[in-house]
Amino acid sequence: MDDMKKAANSSCNDGVLLRMGLNDNKAGMQGLDKEKINKIIMDATKGSRFYENELKKDQQVNQRIEKMMQLKEKVTTQQLLKAQLQSTSNYHARRFGVRAAMPGFIAKRLCPHLTIVPLNFEKYGKVSKEVREILAEYDPNFMPMGLDEAYLNITEHLEERLNWPEDRRRFFFNTESTTRIDKDGMNMSAKFNEGEVSSSPVLFEDNTSLMDDGFEQRGLSVENSVVFGTSAEEVVKEIRFRIEQKTQLTASAGIAPNTMLAKMCSDRNKPNGQYRISPERQAVLDFLKDLPIRKVPGIGKVTEKMLKALGIVTCSELYQQRALLSLLFSEVSWRNFLDISLGLGSTHLEKDGERKSMSTERTFSEINTAEDQYNLCRELCRDLAQDLQKEGLKGKTVTLKLKNVNFEVKTRASTVLSSVSTEEEIFAVAKDLLGTEIDSVAPHPLRIRLMGVRVSGFLTEEEKKYQQRSITSFLKSGKEIGFLRLQPEKSNQEYFTKNSEASHRGSFFDQKRAARQLNSENISPNESRGKQLFHDDKSSANFVEERKKVTDLQNSNAREIFTCPVCFEEQSSNNLEELNRHIDGCLSGMHVKDTVEISKNDSSRENTPNFLPQFKNEHVDEREKNNTDQLAGTDQSANVSDSSTNNSTEKFGQIIPDKSPRERQPSNLSDIVRNMCMKQCLFPKRISQDNEDHFDKTEQIEGTSSSHFFDTREDTALVCPVCNSEQKTTNLVSFNRHVDVCLNKGLIQELTEKEDFPTKTYNMENSNRVFSGCLSKGQQCANPSQGTKRSGLTASQSVSKKAKSSNSKHTIEMFFK
DNA sequence: ACTGTGTTA
DNA sequence: TCAATAACACAGT
Structure with missing residues (x-):
């Protein structure tokens, strides 16, 4: 108990270093002199605003921990026991509770023998088509994650591969720059067999005895080639080999029965190696036993610190303390903790869904005049509008992000009823938010070092359809006038911007100007009329959208037949x-x-x-x-x-x-x-x-x-x-x-x-x-x-x-x- | 439901 | 290494 308190009250210095990421739990730092680096950074940043802010943030974390410890003190034995029972049974009830809904679905979710290979490319590479092409050979559905990572499920490939002739598993060293490649080749083979759990002794042996005329004619001698085996390890070696030959990029990889484990595996032999966890329970548990939680994707420095305060450092401790965790953390969190400690992770590679937001932000040396700030804001809106239009997105919420010179971050958001996508539309919202912030510190200037603009709340595909349909049908039907009468002008104003500038600042002229800006690219030679039309147009669209949603839905699709997952009867329905x-x-x-x-x-x-x-x-x-x-x-x-x-x-x-x-x-x-x-x-x-x-x-x-x-x-x-x-x-x-x-x-x-x-x-x-x-x-x-x-x-x-x-x-x- | 903050990758 | 981008959880309103 005392230990935990100590941990919670760890000194500020420790905390800051933690915050600054100088904690060598993550791979890649093992060889470095931590102390030295810490000192250098401390010296460089001490007294700076940045440093002060880091201190502040760290104290906030300490407060959180303190709160947690207080809560923990209050936890009674009874509660713990109860939690002990519940945490496990609730956990399994929920996690596996979906059981009978759809046999196929469940079977797929729980059971497949997956092999997932995240590749962490060492250098920041344009992981261009070439690589991608290689990966697709092993799993056409592989999932790229960001620029430097990909998960692939090579389960099927492994099955096919069993019947492959050796030649199909033979690959050549790149012969174009012979000297270099030879060297690389040697390095490669050395690395391949180094520190790996079950590296194949066959690799790089036995090849020399085979001579093949075809290869010789093409200038490819078998001495210059490698044959890879049929195991998962061999496949991954092959992939890494081919990638390196083609792109000069080295990659580390992990093979494991689910994504979480695979990710941690690839971390294991980071520089240029691979690691495999076989899908047996014991192997998974062994892997997790002494693994620091910090290695788990999603557990960052703050979580690490909080758990450390509870005496939890390794994944197995996470399991041992599950009852306590279920009392101290949110359900989402502790279930995730339990997942981690049991080595459970996602076994299917789901395509990442539609994007939820898009933003752009910039860091700069202090900007403190309103004019510059507005200009910058407009510029950001312009950039963002371009990006949005590239993806054909429109969103309802505009968020302004500001970081002042003390590194304090603020976000201010405003949601409008009609989605925005153009520079002018976004700016119209963002400038209000910015204005409010400027006003809030007045008469002092707003001193910022970062500004960002984000648009979120995109229409879903379906909503888009309705809206388009609604707009077009609306335009065709020519019922504007009837509609106009339904909406008094004032509410039209508010319809467009909730934080209407008229409501708190902005003069009449401001409104005029804003309206002009909004209209500039739209229509209307006549300004006042244009303004009216603009707002009315937006409002009408909304109105129609709401009114027609249901009917549109009903008319939209051809009838399709589904099987009800509950009663298992076929349902013919059109939506x-x-x-x-x-x-x-x-x-x-x-x-x-x-x-x-x-x-x-x-x-x-x-x-x-x-x-x-x-x-x-x-x-x-x-x-x-x-x-x-x-x-x-x-x-x-x-x-x-x-x-x-x-x-x-x-x-x-x-x-x-x-x-x-x-x-x-x-x-x-x-x-x-x-x-x-x-x-x-x-x-x-x-x-x-x-x-x-x-x-x-x-x-x-x-x-x-x-x-x-x-x-x-x-x-x-x-x-x-x-x-x-x-x-x-x-x-x-x-x-x-x-x-x-x-x-x-x-x-x-x-x-x-x-x-x-x-x-x-x-x-x-x-x-x-x-x-x-x-x-x-x-x-x-x-x-x-x-x-x-x-x-x-x-x-x-x-x-x-x-x-x-x-x-x-x-x-x-x-x-x- | 929307907003604001914090954590993480 | 650092900034930028995105997602998400949680809390407050």
């Missing part, structure tokens, strides 16, 4: 909304059914929100067992709800009360565990018997009693994402159950053996009271599915996409994403 309505209907129908089936107990419901998810799960599982026919529907409804928005989860929680009070309030720990195990059918026999044999038995029993709905259609083997072992069953119900078991394994063990509990000082003798206690009203409710907000101690993470998708409504997009 998504209709379909979604159907699905919602299906889902709520299920809810109603559930409600009727389960007796409601209001008094206990209020007292037991914390256990809902667990019992929800039980509830489902029990019926999976007892009534396979009905099960298909109810299970799906439950699980779809699981993955849906907080709203619907909440609703779900309220509608579905749990079981009888006796079960809800077990009198002691072992009762809880026993109940849990029996209800969830996780451990048919004695829970302390926690071995692999168990899984098989479980599967055999359940495999026979499960509905066909849950059978995977494909012949793909299911691989448990937790233990990474291939499962014999093709039945998703039993497969999911296996995953449950895996996830709960450690927990159950801990609870039964009463050891390995995060902080050993917690008194387990309290356990008898823990659960009744935590059901009382006064207790802090930490149930995530109830939407309880925690204080902002959270760290963000790149899983957000995951989080988002599991938060999306039960719309069809979710299933066909």
Whole structure:
């Protein structure tokens, strides 16, 4: 405990150095003299405004940590125990809760044997077509990430490759600049075999004995060539070899069963090497065991520091402290932490979605006159407008970013009702924001060193369509006059700019000028008329957009046939909304059914929100067992709800009360565990018997009693994402159950053996009271599915996409994403 | 829902 | 190394 306090109150110097990124946990710094560099930078920056600001920021972080530690002090043993149970079961319920919705989808999400290869190019290369061409040979769907990284799934390539003749795996050293390449070649071979887990001894041997006339004729002798094997490692070596031969760029790579691990792998042998984590559970855990959390993508210096204050440095500690983390951090965060500690990551390479914002910003030496600032602002708007138009984007929100000479950053945003894209349109908004800021420091000048403009809130593709349709139909229909009468002029003004300059500053002339600017490229020889027309035009578009949205939707698309993921009936519909309505209907129908089936107990419901998810799960599982026919529907409804928005989860929680009070309030720990195990059918026999044999038995029993709905259609083997072992069953119900078991394994063990509990000082003798206690009203409710907000101690993470998708409504997009 | 700040890559 | 760009989480309103 004292250690943690010390860590939290770490000195300012430490903090600043941390902030400045001088922390050698990340690869690449190992060889450098950290102390020396720190000193140099300290000397260079001490006393500067920059340095002062870094200090300030660091103190803010320290405050956050302090707050967190205070919170931690208040955490009771009871809460921790409760959290221990919940964190794991809620976690798995949510993460794998989508189960039955779509067999194929799930199977793909959980099981594929992926090999993902991020390539980190050493030099900042124009990773031009050439490279890309090479990568596409191994995975046509490879995903470039930024300029210097790409993920590819070479699973299929590996299969094909097994049958390839050797010549197809033979590559030549570049012969054009012989001397250099020879040298490179030697370096390459040396590096290839250096420090790699299972480098192939065959590589660079055996080649000399083969002579081939064809090669000789082309001036390519086998001495100048390499044959690569058929393993994943060999493939990646081949890729790196080819890239280097073609582009002179070296790359490091990682091979692992998911993106997160692959990324960390590629970090391992950074300069010019590769590393592989085999997809066995133990290999993953070994890799993670002593891995500093800082290495995990998404965990930056702040998160690192905060976790360090809790005594967490490695990924395994992240797992050990999961109960505490679930109390101190937001749900998104701690689930991400748990994901990390279990080595779970995304196994499919999703195309990154549509962009959400576009911005441009510039740093400069101090600018403090309003005139310069406005000019600069206009310039930024011009640049941004160009970029926007290149991608054909229009956005509703304009954000101005300012950094003053003290390095303090401010952003000011304004959302307008009609989306903007031209220089004038953007500037019209941005200049107001800028004006407000200038005014706010008046009579002092606004002294800035950075200005940026961002546009966000883009129309979605569909919205674009409607708008275009609306505008064109509007123009054609010639109903302007009728519409004009509906909208008084004043509201038109406000329609365009919410922060209308007229409202707080800006004179009449300002308005005039702004209007002129806006109109300059539009139309209208007559100024006043032009202004009117301009605004009216915008407003009309909006009006039409809103009014016609529904009808446009209905008329827009040809009828298509979808299969409802809930009732599995084919739905012929001409738009998504209709379909979604159907699905919602299906889902709520299920809810109603559930409600009727389960007796409601209001008094206990209020007292037991914390256990809902667990019992929800039980509830489902029990019926999976007892009534396979009905099960298909109810299970799906439950699980779809699981993955849906907080709203619907909440609703779900309220509608579905749990079981009888006796079960809800077990009198002691072992009762809880026993109940849990029996209800969830996780451990048919004695829970302390926690071995692999168990899984098989479980599967055999359940495999026979499960509905066909849950059978995977494909012949793909299911691989448990937790233990990474291939499962014999093709039945998703039993497969999911296996995953449950895996996830709960450690927990159950801990609870039964009463050891390995995060902080050993917690008194387990309290356990008898823990659960009744935590059901009382006064207790802090930490149930995530109830939407309880925690204080902002959270760290963000790149899983957000995951989080988002599991938060999306039960719309069809979710299933066909 | 929108805005503003902070973290991360 | 540093600036620029983008995404996202969270909190406050």
